[in-house]
Amino acid sequence: MADVNRGNRPLSPHISIYRRQINMVTSIVNRITGVGMALAAVLIVWWLLAASTSAGYFDFVNGLLTSWLGLLIMFGSLWALWFHFLGGIRHLVMDFGKGYELKSVDFWGWAIVVLSFVLTAASIMCLAAG
């Protein structure tokens, strides 16, 4: 064992009693959206494979993707995509050492949450308009 004796030091507060901050939430949501989108990615590949196979098979998978459950997954993943996109860009900016001031952390944390919903709504409107 690498760390048998860590001494009798106080432990950092456990997550359940730690005051929740926006950056904790955006961090874990970025991870959840990333893993969650795997489902949509697999469905889209299935849809493409069906399209490259035959018209009948395409209609079957296309129908599944546009069923209420399919649309729920697609629109949910659209939001996840925008959130992960914004969170990812923020990560890239922070890799340059920018945006670590407390004000900036709080502002951009909330900004990506709001923007993710705005962009989702905007892209659904674009898709609906044709």
Add this chain to the structure above:
Amino acid sequence: MSYKTDMGRVIGLGSAKEGSHDWWISRVTSVALIPLMLCFLWKVAPLIGGTHAEVLTAFQNPFTAITTILFIMISFIHLAGGLQEVIVDYVHGKATLVVLLVSTKLLCWGIGFAGAFAVAKMAFGA
């Protein structure tokens, strides 16, 4: 009481020296995915719920075909890296860890390739 020196106890336990490579691949793929994801939303997302003929016609366009193939392949490479990071964080059993790491990576490569092949087949008009 150990007879080993401090140095003797820590040698070989340090960084595997590959962490920065995984981190770097994650960044490079994420940069690539910014324009590719926008192209996908623009060109392919509207086809979901469309007709078979519309989909086949759309992938005859080289721009749509190429950006979609790149989007799928790089997405799955990015996903493989992300899943690996999540798995090493949360899974502790050695056997489970190895099985999950290998199976998720192979699945990502396999599904990513399958998606790319499907688009290529439609692009080449088969």
